[in-house]
Amino acid sequence: MKRPKTPISITAELKDFLESGVSVVVGTCDSACVPEAVRAWGPRVGRDGRSVSLCVALATSGRALSNLRDNGRVAVTFCLPTNYKTIQLKGRYVGTERPKGQDLAAVERHRDSFLASAARVGVDRRLIEGLWQMELVESAVMLKIRFVAEQAFDQTPGPDAGAQL
Amino acid sequence: MPNLTFLSVVHRLDENHVALSFQFFNKTRANILENPRAQVLVVSPETSEQYRLDLHYLRTETEGPSFERMNTRLDAVASQSGMSNVFKLRGVDIFEVLDCRPVSSELRAEAARKADYLPALDSFTERLSLSGDLDSLLSAALEALSSLFGCPHSFVLFSDEEGKRLYTAASHGFEPSGVGSEVPIGEGMLGVAAERHASVRTTNLTREMILTRAVRAAIERRGEQALLETEIPLPGLPNTQSQLVLPLLVRDSLQGVLCLQDQTPGRFLTTDERVLQIAARHLAAAMSNIRLPVSAFRKVALTRKGAFSKRSSVVKHYKSDDSIFIDDAYLIKGIPGRLLWKLLAAFVGTGRIAFTNKEIRLDAALRLPDIKDNLETRLILLRRRLDERCEFMRLVHAGRGQLHLEVRCKLTLEDLP
Numbered sequence: 001m002k003r004p005k006t007p008i009s010i011t012a013e014l015k016d017f018l019e020s021g022v023s024v025v026v027g028t029c030d031s032a033c034v035p036e037a038v039r040a041w042g043p044r045v046g047r048d049g050r051s052v053s054l055c056v057a058l059a060t061s062g063r064a065l066s067n068l069r070d071n072g073r074v075a076v077t078f079c080l081p082t083n084y085k086t087i088q089l090k091g092r093y094v095g096t097e098r099p100k101g102q103d104l105a106a107v108e109r110h111r112d113s114f115l116a117s118a119a120r121v122g123v124d125r126r127l128i129e130g131l132w133q134m135e136l137v138e139s140a141v142m143l144k145i146r147f148v149a150e151q152a153f154d155q156t157p158g159p160d161a162g163a164q165l
Numbered sequence: 166m167p168n169l170t171f172l173s174v175v176h177r178l179d180e181n182h183v184a185l186s187f188q189f190f191n192k193t194r195a196n197i198l199e200n201p202r203a204q205v206l207v208v209s210p211e212t213s214e215q216y217r218l219d220l221h222y223l224r225t226e227t228e229g230p231s232f233e234r235m236n237t238r239l240d241a242v243a244s245q246s247g248m249s250n251v252f253k254l255r256g257v258d259i260f261e262v263l264d265c266r267p268v269s270s271e272l273r274a275e276a277a278r279k280a281d282y283l284p285a286l287d288s289f290t291e292r293l294s295l296s297g298d299l300d301s302l303l304s305a306a307l308e309a310l311s312s313l314f315g316c317p318h319s320f321v322l323f324s325d326e327e328g329k330r331l332y333t334a335a336s337h338g339f340e341p342s343g344v345g346s347e348v349p350i351g352e353g354m355l356g357v358a359a360e361r362h363a364s365v366r367t368t369n370l371t372r373e374m375i376l377t378r379a380v381r382a383a384i385e386r387r388g389e390q391a392l393l394e395t396e397i398p399l400p401g402l403p404n405t406q407s408q409l410v411l412p413l414l415v416r417d418s419l420q421g422v423l424c425l426q427d428q429t430p431g432r433f434l435t436t437d438e439r440v441l442q443i444a445a446r447h448l449a450a451a452m453s454n455i456r457l458p459v460s461a462f463r464k465v466a467l468t469r470k471g472a473f474s475k476r477s478s479v480v481k482h483y484k485s486d487d488s489i490f491i492d493d494a495y496l497i498k499g500i501p502g503r504l505l506w507k508l509l510a511a512f513v514g515t516g517r518i519a520f521t522n523k524e525i526r527l528d529a530a531l532r533l534p535d536i537k538d539n540l541e542t543r544l545i546l547l548r549r550r551l552d553e554r555c556e557f558m559r560l561v562h563a564g565r566g567q568l569h570l571e572v573r574c575k576l577t578l579e580d581l582p
Contacts, residue, residue, distance in 0.1 A: 025206060027169035035167055035204040037217070038268075060215075060268045077169040081372070084379035090166055122371045122406055122430055130213025137269045153192075155170055157376055158383030159251075162192030 007050040007091070007148045014152070014165075015045040017087060018078050019106075021113030024054060026145065027075040028067035036063040040145070041132065042099075042107030043078070052076070052089065053146045055099050055107050057135040061143070068093040074147045077155055081117050086155035087165075091147045099144040107142070168196050173376050175205055175218075176235060177435070178259070183218065184231050186239065187256040197222050203260065206268070210368075210431035215268035220260035227256045234363070241357035241365040241410075246377040247394035251384055282440045285313040289444050293451045299541045300335075300548065300562060302455060306448050307337035314441065316425045318402055321413070322348060323421040323542045324359065326534035331359055331422060334546050339401065344549040345497060346400055353397050358410040359422050365410045366438050369430040370399070407432035411442055413449035420449050455541075477575035478557065482506045484582055496554055500539075501547040503531055506580075508560075508570050513578055522566040544568065 010018070024040045038061040040054040054076070056064070068074060072093040079086040099107070115128050136142075152165040170193050176184040183205070187194060197203060201222035208215050226232045236254045243252035292309045296302035303321055311317045320336035320343060331348045351360040358365040367373060384392060399405060407427040413420040423445045425433065433441070481490040488498035489505055497505065504525065511517045526533060526540050533540060548560045557573040 023171070025169055027167035029167040032202075033200045034202050034219075037169060037204055037206050039206070039215070073166050075167040075169045077171065079171045082375065084171070084376050086171055088169060090168075121375060122369070122404070124430075127208075127210065127213050131208065131215070134213050134215065134269055156379050156383060157171070157173075158380035159189050159191075159387065160383050161170070161189065 007150055008152055010045050010049045010052070010149060010152075014087065015049070017080070017085070018043050018045060018052065018089075019110070020080065021082075021110070021115075021117030022078040022080050023114065024110075025077050026054070026056065026061075026064060027077070028064045029071075029073065030063075030067050031071060036067055038064040039131070039135065040076070041142075042103060042105075042110045043076075044103070044106050046146075051094060051146055051148050052091075053103065053144050055103055055142045055144050057132075057139070058141040058143045059138040060135050065096065065143070065145075068096075068145065074145075076147070079155075081114075081121050081123070084157055086157070086161075088153040088155040089147075089149040090151040090153070091149040094146040094148055097144050097146070099142055103144050104142070168193060172205065173373065175207055176231070176257075178231060181262050182223075183220065183260050183262055184235065185258045185260065186235055186254060187225060187258050188239075188252065188254060197258065217264075217266045217268060218262050219264040219266070221263055223259045223261055225256040225258050231259070232257045237357060237361045237363045238365055238367075240361075241354040242367070242373055242377060244351075244357050245353045245397055245399060246374060246381070247396045248377055248381060248384075249394060250392040251380065252377065280436065282314075282436075286440065286443060288313050290447050293447060296451070297455070298562060299452060299455050300545045302448075302451055303335040303545065304337075306444075306451075307335060310425065310441075310444065311337055314437075314444070316427070316441075318426045320401065320424050321421055322355065322359075322424070323539075323546075324350065324419050326539055328419070331355060332546065333400075334421070334542055335549065342549065342553055343400060344553060345546060348400065353399070354408065355400070355410050355422055355424055358412055359419055362412050362414055362417065362419060364412065364438060364442060365408075366433055367408045368406075368433065370406050370408060371404075371430075402426045402428060404428050406430040409433040409438060409441060411445035413445055413452065415449050415453040420452055423448065476557075477577060479577045479579060480509060481579045481581055484580065491555055491558075494554065497547060497550050500531075500533065501543045501550070504543060505547055505551075507531055508568075509576065509578060512570055512572060513576055518570045518572075519563070520568045520570070522568065525568075 024043055025037050026040045027037050029035045038056050040056050043052060043054040045052055074093050075088055075090045077086060077088045115125055118128050119125055154163045154165055155161055178184050203220040205218045206215060235257050239252055239254050243249050289309050292305050296305045307319045310319050318338040320333050322331035323334045324331055329350055331350060333343050333346045336342045336344060348355045350356050354365050405426045406429060409425045411423045413423055478492050486498050487502035489496045489502045508520060551558055551560055559571040561569040561571055563569045
């Protein structure tokens, strides 16, 4: 697929969704199209309305980070457990940096709201808390990934999954 | 460019293969046909451990055991949610598992725990073998499922003679018991399991229903509401998360279904299904082995048990559907209704309280279907409904093919159209 050159503009409505209690997974692939996914926390849409940052546990994202540095191609899916509404952003990796206080605060907020939405569909809070505790079992270091969204898709399950927004 | 999507179920086929469902033609589908490499991220519901499965797409199956198994499960959920025309399994995508890696390298992928179910199965079959009649067999089986296998909420439904409906004959861990409630064969998870003679297992019903509702909403947005049917409520526990429906089969003939429910997600895993399938097969065999001794008709003089109440009650029988109402409260309908009416008419007319199964079976006026095992299941249903709904009337299983009607008040019968 030919990559569009211009970044898309993330609307206020979409921003609210991306920063709500969604499940966030980052998809990458290497030069041979071998995929590697990693769960991410604390998504934040930048002031420019184009870039998005999120945090991953360093210990769980070795191959994904290497893929991002290698080819920069990234797909991130945001799914709300209470209704399965799912959005996928595809775009270009910009870089990594150490998360700042506001990034870690976003991680905390995201975990709380994800916990709340998962609890509403009967998922035990210990399971969700376990998710991030397990990710940090080796090292508590988190890394912030920044990317620019170039395409957005409705990935909600059903006949229209995959439709471009 | 990578593509990432959420899946509801990853089926483990064997040590090296998994299956994913293929329902809609979409981007994910196109991608997998173009590039066979995929990865799924799965989470253990017990420990929160995440694993990455590196996959290689092999083929799509549109028939065979893997397809049938997934198709039954999907049809069952679709039927429950009124989506039979929408949720069609087009195929099962079979992937080879190249690697299974824990997300945190500190964790090590461990083989699934092998619980020892042999003692429980041993006790289960022993308890069943001690039951001499169908009623006590069902009670013993459901109690044993609770105490031996930790399944406190269960019910058994029998198939009617036309093979059109299932009716609840016994339950454990439900208030009210639900005995007498009916499910059409072919509809919902219970009905589909009965129709296909296949087990249906659900590990997270809330999530499953949310997923189907999301698809439902998409269908509505496309203006294709005509494809949708009404979502039907699931019988049993409120907030059921895990459900296992096991057909009770003897020589591939459906006796009924055993349904286990739990409010915890992930309660019934593959191993549980296998073990409980063995228990269900044993129960079905035990059910079919029970043949009530048909004793010669004997008139037995009986003393009425319990104090005779001074009150009186009106029992109404509506011929149109053989429904029985006691003091205007519905009790039962159909064949059990017809049976009770017959017994009550004899009781009020002649004071008779002892009956034999054989005379009931041979009574042409009752128009009983020509399947002898069904009389016993109808009597169980009738007995349990009376126990639950009526304080002054009981049907007592008196052994040797005998049945006693105990009535502790004055009855007035009204036969209505």
